[in-house]
Structure formats: structure tokens, C-alpha cells
Amino acid sequence: MSVFKLLCCLLLTYQLSEGIKTKGSRAVVTEQGRVPLVNQPYVSSTAFRLFLEGEDTCTLDPLQLHTLPSCGFNGSNPLIIITHGWSVDGKRESWILSLATALKKTLIDVNVVVTDWLSLAHQHYPTAVQNTRTVGKDIARLLQSLKEQYQYPVRKVHLIGYSLGAHISGFAGSFLQGPEKIGRITGLDPAGPLFEGMSPTDRLSPDDAEFVDAIHTFTHERMGLSVGIKQAVAHYDFYPNGGDFQPGCNLHNIYEHITEYGLFGFEQTVKCAHERSVHLFIDSLLNKDKQSMAYRCGDSKAFDKGLCLDCRRNRCNTLGYYIKKVPMSRSKMLFLKTRPRMPYKLHHYQFRIQFINQMEQIEPFLTISLNGTKEESGNHGISFTENISGNKTYTFLITQDRDLGDLMMLKLRWEDPALWKNVWNKVQTIIPWGSRRRKPRLTVGKISVKTGETQARTYFCAMMNDGQEVEVSQDKVFVRCDEDKPRQRRRKHN
Ligand SMILES: *[C@@H]1O[C@H](CO)[C@@H](O)[C@H](O)[C@H]1NC(C)=O
Ligand SMILES: *[C@@H]1O[C@H](CO)[C@@H](O)[C@H](O)[C@H]1NC(C)=O
Ligand SMILES: *[C@@H]1O[C@H](CO)[C@@H](O)[C@H](O)[C@H]1NC(C)=O
Ligand SMILES: *[C@@H]1O[C@H](CO)[C@@H](O)[C@H](O)[C@H]1NC(C)=O
Numbered sequence: 001m002s003v004f005k006l007l008c009c010l011l012l013t014y015q016l017s018e019g020i021k022t023k024g025s026r027a028v029v030t031e032q033g034r035v036p037l038v039n040q041p042y043v044s045s046t047a048f049r050l051f052l053e054g055e056d057t058c059t060l061d062p063l064q065l066h067t068l069p070s071c072g073f074n075g076s077n078p079l080i081i082i083t084h085g086w087s088v089d090g091k092r093e094s095w096i097l098s099l100a101t102a103l104k105k106t107l108i109d110v111n112v113v114v115t116d117w118l119s120l121a122h123q124h125y126p127t128a129v130q131n132t133r134t135v136g137k138d139i140a141r142l143l144q145s146l147k148e149q150y151q152y153p154v155r156k157v158h159l160i161g162y163s164l165g166a167h168i169s170g171f172a173g174s175f176l177q178g179p180e181k182i183g184r185i186t187g188l189d190p191a192g193p194l195f196e197g198m199s200p201t202d203r204l205s206p207d208d209a210e211f212v213d214a215i216h217t218f219t220h221e222r223m224g225l226s227v228g229i230k231q232a233v234a235h236y237d238f239y240p241n242g243g244d245f246q247p248g249c250n251l252h253n254i255y256e257h258i259t260e261y262g263l264f265g266f267e268q269t270v271k272c273a274h275e276r277s278v279h280l281f282i283d284s285l286l287n288k289d290k291q292s293m294a295y296r297c298g299d300s301k302a303f304d305k306g307l308c309l310d311c312r313r314n315r316c317n318t319l320g321y322y323i324k325k326v327p328m329s330r331s332k333m334l335f336l337k338t339r340p341r342m343p344y345k346l347h348h349y350q351f352r353i354q355f356i357n358q359m360e361q362i363e364p365f366l367t368i369s370l371n372g373t374k375e376e377s378g379n380h381g382i383s384f385t386e387n388i389s390g391n392k393t394y395t396f397l398i399t400q401d402r403d404l405g406d407l408m409m410l411k412l413r414w415e416d417p418a419l420w421k422n423v424w425n426k427v428q429t430i431i432p433w434g435s436r437r438r439k440p441r442l443t444v445g446k447i448s449v450k451t452g453e454t455q456a457r458t459y460f461c462a463m464m465n466d467g468q469e470v471e472v473s474q475d476k477v478f479v480r481c482d483e484d485k486p487r488q489r490r491r492k493h494n
Helices: 002-016 026-032 067-071 094-107 125-150 164-175 251-261 263-286 300-304 418-430
Strands: 047-053 056-060 079-083 111-116 157-162 182-188 209-215 236-240 293-296 316-318 332-336 347-362 365-372 380-383 388-400 407-415 442-451 457-462 475-480
Touching: 047 094, 056 067, 079 094, 079 125, 079 164, 094 111, 094 263, 111 125, 125 164, 157 164, 157 263, 164 182, 164 209, 182 263, 209 263, 316 332, 380 388, 388 442, 407 442, 407 457
Parallel strands: 079 111, 079 157, 157 182, 182 209, 209 236, 236 332
Antiparallel strands: 047 056, 047 111, 293 316, 293 332, 347 388, 347 442, 365 380, 365 407, 407 475, 442 457, 457 475
16 A cells, blocks of 8 residues: 555656745745754754664764763764655665664774654655755754764765655755865765756755765656656766666566566565665675776766776776765766676676678677686677678677686677578578578677776787688687787777
């Protein structure tokens, strides 16, 4: 039932989004949203709990900050505040404990506070959205008190917000008075409905902290709405697997899920992809030796073609807690592929192949495998979206669970697609070629593979000296070559 409510709410919300005046100009916001002075009465609608160990927490009273030392707050350590999102059932979600535990266990010298705004979040979605400013104000108020009473600098604060919590963290940053900004805000799949397309003052934006990063994991659009926000809202915006669909979440089976499990299936699918942002962040803490690298790209289509594995001038960055905090004037959209399970890291390889003197139009299906000093890749099927003709270079993205090491050998096989074979056989039947029967040929020019994680590019040359011709259903082996010859290649795409 609650899931049905979720669906209805989202739909309703979207239709209302034009009409509801949750917006308000910046001037209005600063007038009404000003954090009251200390001597004015202030009632916090939000509970803040200092996370200690296991399930142990200690409630902080933003008005009575003498609770801080007795709770075990250590003023010399950074402060991380976790803020949850909209609540369908009014219950605390399990990821909060996982994230708080991962932060405390791996960072140790850190204060972790969990924001509890469940009563305001367990409402119709548009109401919960309106409450986000109130909660943002409460957080700003807490930080203000910490600064005034404990000289605790706000730049040592890192807000981590999930879904609506991401925008709450943004509002906290904008409600804060004084020149000093919050150190960092991380938005984990910031909510989309009623925030998409809004002005920077009405959502999470790069202005809200010294450094803002966001991970977008469920921006799949259905009936004109997406649960997570699609637009860039941070200095670095990460779009794992394109940001709309996450492997292991079976979004493509959403309708089958509903038929099989009822709306529970829908909830699981939504929760899986939306919450993946949280688990990617947790992964960055728990698997420090397996940090996922993401690359700047115009869109996921270009990324899938392997065009974007470049790290020059901060074009790549690490996803999660250990991100390189380079201040940016503009948002950067970064892409990466992940595994369906933790550890999520994948290694990215950009494969470039040049075909020369291709006379007839062909639709090849290639299988390639790479052999490196550490691992073998196994076979990767590559299907071309366009026909091959003339002298042209094609690029693809190949991902691997494990680091292959230095690439030594590449095997290429031109598969014989059944469909094409049938056509070929038919042609042969109709037109008897006789002894002058011509087999289709594919001539390969330069081949290279770039490893995103190391930025190394490896060139390959034919092993046999029978040219670089590839025939249908035959393995062709190429070995690493460091000759200067291949360097004359065009260097258009990095
Ligand atoms: C606070 O944390 C620091 C480490 O960052 C530690 O050296 C110090 O003893 C802690 N203070 C208290 C009161 O626990
Ligand atoms: C590719 O070439 C074949 C003929 O070999 C043609 O039937 C097909 O329409 C072409 N496809 C594209 C996408 O151009
Ligand atoms: C891959 O390379 C290793 C040595 O690096 C070698 O032992 C192995 O046989 C190679 N595999 C293939 C399929 O050629
Ligand atoms: C392809 O390039 C070769 C030289 O590398 C040239 O001789 C040939 O005419 C070109 N073919 C086409 C179809 O452009």
C-alpha cells in the first residue's frame, strides 16, 4: 500500500510541480529563513544523534550544547552529518547505520551525527519537500551554535545527504551566516521531483559549500519523472553506469517484477538503484585499495564509445569519500562503469581499431580478448552500431573486474553472424561465383588500447607477417609493439 502511495505521490508531485510555490526568490529566503539570534527562542524540529558505536547514539540538544562533551564529541576532529530522505513508512532505513558504521570504523578520529527528521519526512512528498528548508535551517542552527559556543569551524563539517537529504544539506549551507562555508557536501542521488530545473538557491548547488560532490544513480525517466535529479548540482557530479540504471537492480525487468512480486517489486527496484549511491560511497570507505575512477564526458553515449578516458587537467576523479577536492568554477560530469556488487570497482579500457580500404559495407561482430602481465580478460563481444567502410577508426569501452597489468597481447576474431551468413549463402546460390568466389575481407590498420586507471596506451601489431587481414571465424593475434610507426595516428580523441 505504501508503495502505491509512493508512486501516486511522485506522479502527483510532478503534475503539481508547476503550480506549487515552494520556490521563492533568494531575497525572500534570506529574510524568512534567517537563523534567529541566540537570545531568540528557537525550536528545532530535527533531532541530532551523535553516533558512537554499534547502535549506540547520544542525542545532542542544539540549544544545550553542554551535552557535547558528555556525548563524546571531540572538537579537534571533523564532523560528518548524515541526513536521510523522504520516508514512505516513517522508519529509519538500514543504510544509515551501515554508512555511520563505515565512517566511524574507517576514519576513527571523526564525529558522526545522524539527523532524524522522520516525522517531517513521513508526509506526502510535496509536504516533505517543503519541510526540507526547515531541516536545513535546523542543521545551520546547530553549526552556528558549534561555532559560537565551541569555536568549532564549519569548514571541518562534511554533510552527507541522501535523496531529499541532499537538498537539505544544500539549504543548511545557504542558511549559514558569515563568510565561512561548510567544508564539503556530498549529495547521494539528490531527489529529482520538485528540484529538477530549479534555480541554484532552491536545490543543492556548488555555492552551498567549499566543495560539493554528488552521485547520481537513479535518473531513469518514466512518465516524465525521475526519482533522482538528472542535472549537475555539484562541483563533481558522478553518473555511475550513465546514472539512470544500475547493474544488479534489474530495472529493465521492472514490469516483470511488478507482475511477479506486485508493487513490492517496484519498491525494490527503485530502492536498489536510488540507494546504490549510498553503497557506492560506503564501498569507497571499506575498499580503500579499490577506489573507483570516473572520467569527464559530455554524455554516457560518448563514454560507452570509450571516448572519455582522459585524466589531464582534472578530467578524472575518484568516486566517494576520497575524492580529490579540486575547486571548480563549473560542474563537471563524470562517468564510470561499476560491478553489480561491492566492491564496485571496474577497470576501464578504451579500444581503438582502424579499418583500412574497406570497399564493401559490412556489419561486423568482433570478439576480442586481452592478455596482460597480471590477468587475461576473456572474450568481449563488440557489436558495431554502424557499418564499416572506407578508412575509419572505431573506439569502444571494455571493462574488467580485475587489473590486467601491462597489456601484452590482443586476440581478434571476426564472428560470422548467422544472419549475414544466410544472406551470403543466398547470394552464392543465386549468383554462382565459381572459382572466382570472393570472400569478404576486413583489413585492420592501427590498434591501440588505453587503460583509464593508469592512463597508459598500448599499441599492437600483427604477429605474423601476412599483413593485418582478418577473415571470418579466424583468430588473429596481435602483440604489443612500441614502434614509433603507430604514433603518426590522429590524436583527436585523447
Ligand atoms: C580527540 O581526538 C584526538 C585525535 O584527533 C585525540 O588525540 C584526543 O585525545 C581526543 N580527545 C579526547 C578528549 O578524547
Ligand atoms: C549496412 O550495410 C548493409 C549491406 O551490407 C545494409 O543492408 C544495411 O542497411 C547497412 N546498415 C546501416 C546501418 O547502414
Ligand atoms: C597470456 O600471457 C601469459 C604470460 O603473461 C601466458 O602464460 C598465457 O599463456 C597467455 N595466454 C594466452 C591465451 O595466450
Ligand atoms: C585509405 O588509406 C590509404 C592509405 O593509407 C589510401 O591509399 C586509400 O585510398 C584510402 N582508402 C579510402 C577508401 O579512403
